[in-house]
Amino acid sequence: SDTCGRLVLQCESKGWYPEPELLWLDAEGKILSAGPTETVRGPDDLYTVSSRVTVEKRHSNNIICRVQQRNINQIRETQIVVKFYFTSDPDFTTLLIIAAVCIGCTLIFIW
Known part of the structure; x- marks a missing residue:
């Protein structure tokens, strides 16, 4: 993260065949x-x-990582709830992340 209120999220999913597609979505389903x-x-x-x-x-608090294989109609996804809390000091940002991890998905938070 940085002082501008940004956070990098990583999503990883294993054990797919054929090769799947990975998408990041906001709460409204927009990519x-x-x-x-x-x-x-x-x-x-x-x-x-x-x-x-x-x-x-500025993004929605709810971010979704979706991994899908359309040919076999297989979808796995996890919803990440991100809340930004700011102290009185504008140069310091505290980030609180609550993650619900789906089966087969691993979330790694990179600060």
């Missing part, structure tokens, strides 16, 4: 602009995907 999805294919031929997104305080 958020994020970094490129990194894909790794393991020796078991299963795919691991991960992606990072930068969340700013």
Whole structure:
């Protein structure tokens, strides 16, 4: 995070075949602009995907990481509740994150 009230979130999901799609969504279901999805294919031929997104305080508090494979109609997602709290000092930002992690998804918070 930084003093402008931004936070970088990373979402990772393992054990997919075929290769899935990873999307970041806001509470209204609109796709958020994020970094490129990194894909790794393991020796078991299963795919691991991960992606990072930068969340700013102007965004909705509810951010969703969705991993989906449309061909087999398989979707996994997790909702991340991000709350920004500011002290009286404008140069210092305290961030509180509450995450509900779905099965098969791992969330990593990068400060």
